Amino acid sequence: MLDDLDRNLLEILVKDARTSLKDLASQVGLSSPSVSERLRRLEERGVIRAFTVEIDPLALGYTLQAIVRIRPLPGKLHIVQKLIEEIPEFGECDKVTGDDCFVARLFVRSIGDLDGILDRIADKAETSTAIIKAQPIRRRPPPLDATASRDRAKVLQG
Amino acid sequence: MLDDLDRNLLEILVKDARTSLKDLASQVGLSSPSVSERLRRLEERGVIRAFTVEIDPLALGYTLQAIVRIRPLPGKLHIVQKLIEEIPEFGECDKVTGDDCFVARLFVRSIGDLDGILDRIADKAETSTAIIKAQPIRRRPPPLDATASRDRAKVLQG
DNA sequence: AGATTTCGGTCGAGATCGTCCAGCATTTTA
């Protein structure tokens, strides 16, 4: 489905999405029309979901991030989900198995804002909030190469 | 710190990081050298952390994602953190307050891989894993405009 | 106040880049 050249291109673009076609071409050893065509098809197939920019939340005044686990009260699941989606300070939300129905990331400018936002869902769901103290790993894609983790584990043991 | 033009530029780039300077310029009403200079400074100041590409994990064979809460055993915190960082399938990890020390996102190709990876930290930490069933909100930046959430909340009530 | 520096902007020219097209080699299909 993806060949080495595609993976190579993606790897470069993960580091800098504004790399010119010409540079991409010379780094992977193709001509720029070929690279252009490959990118077009990667987008078309949905492999590339978007070219985007990663912004430092601090620069926007968001001094605090929290992980919020959300357990809607009986019958409130849809309302709660809709509410979460509509609050732009939620920067990420996953619906998961287990007791906690949703796990979400919340950006806030202050502790006061945290309280204000959580109040808005407090009557429809139970929440547990954990303040983020540090980010050992910031968003990164999974390995692009085909090596399975177990293979590598073996190598590490051996 | 950030003016309207900067925010405007960021908004456009969040949607498409490969927008040409010329297009950016015409959309915000500046010349392209000015836009170029603004982007340079936004990068320099660290407001723009990176231009990157969002890849569909499915296209890379990762059919499963999980949120893993990790509680290192006494004295194992640093070893565990290092281990997490070194496992590339962890696509995100936050160090948080509360009982769970780390909350991480794990990309795996199969349930078997999930087990294999968690085994590697099983003797150094307690983990709780929640499989992601859906993603109501995929990674998005917090609001770029200065409007505080509470202001909006008031408007909604009023 | 008036002069000066700084800051951010425009414009235009030359350099660089992207896109289109024709042509070619390889692989797949009939």
Add this chain to the structure above:
DNA sequence: TAAAATGCTGGACGATCTCGACCGAAATCT
């Protein structure tokens, strides 16, 4: 085996980016 399809290259041309010269407003200095 012939035909069609695929994916690549190179070159030409139009679009884009970058650089330097210049400009005006606002802040700073005397």
